Amino acid sequence: MGALSTFVLIPGACHGGWWFEPVAQRLRELGHTAYAVTLTGLGDRAHLLNASVNLDTHIRDVLALLENERLDEVILVGHSYAGMVVSGVADRVGERIDAVMYVDAFVPGNGDAAWNLTNDEQRAWYIDGASDDGIGIAPLPFFDPRATPHPLASVVQRLRLIGPEHTFRRKDYVYAAQFDNSPFTSTYQRLQGDSEWHVHEMAARHNVLADGPEQFLELLLSTVPDAFD
Template identity: 55%
Template sequence: MATYVLIPGMCHGGWTFEPITEQLRRRGHRVYPMTLTGLAERSHLLNATVNLETHIQDVVNLLVAEDIEDAVLVGHSYGAMVITAAADRLPERVDSLVYLDAMVPRDGDSCWSLVTDQERQWYLDVAETGYVVRPLPFFDTRATGHPLASVLQAVRLTGDLGRFRRRDYVYATGWDGESPFTTFYQRFQADPQWHAHALDSKHNLMRDAPEKLLAILLEDR
């Protein structure tokens, strides 16, 4: 039995993993689909102080409070920033990392520094508050604004991802136009220490390719 901690991308809650969560639990695994502070059903907690560090601490606190060991941390898009740092803080509690169409940061990187100019234009489309990135029109109707500070703040890492038993990168090939994650996929496809996968799917792999994604999540667990 594995323990999966599922971290969504910008503007989304743990419910974005519903198709995967149900299937993993049916197979006897422990699954924690997280909603980060200030998002979705926790949007009432959003204020100007919520940042990347807040979200990292969300995951760290869960791992400790639930006494999770050998966790499989799964991060979609922005969620990959969070799982990378959480694993760096508590490597003894993490077995493997799964990146779902996501950026993979090094020390000092931020979402802002890793994405394309098109993505940056979206980040700067803030709501009237000045600190909330608006959800895009095609997002799930449950999506809410995302804290701008979390995509601007640089991540601080002290160790190497090679510490973890397994690392998977899952790339979505169905983008309309250029994917901001192509360079990551190409890097890990050429690295024998990574398991790189390409799925015929749009960015929301959980919704558009759940069966193929489930097979990857279950591989060697």
């Protein structure tokens, strides 16, 4: 039987904590602690969107949660854009992080931005989507009605890794194999050959919670340490 863990779940572009809330609720029902984060400028914090909201802002959002809730030994999970945030948080407070999971997400190095890690199709969305005000990237038409514009500055800002290198108990990558023209295929292929990573493939589109909620829950639970570790 696995131990009880603390999950911090960070959604991708245009999405609030509501996206992760169903799986967070399932984790709580199993006895785990789970936080579904809403980043500044998104979801019910959409009224805070302005030109200054960037990647650093979102990293600070999660750092503040960890500090204010006194969270340690966290399993930090990020979907899509939020891989940028996971890497930034893990860099700054690695001593609080037990494991990381990137869900069809960017896995940046120092100096990377979502802009340079993605493909031309996604970059066109960033620019065209922000053409109304130059601040927020409009949700794509097929997104959930609750989706809100995503701060453009957060996808063009480069990640600065400033802390010491940390070794985590485990690192997981989940790849959505049915995401057409996925910007994450090269990351998936690269990590498949890295013995430090547990790499998983889901028969799902990018919205893994819609296409494979039970499988995704099982993958989350596989990251929990054994009670006797």
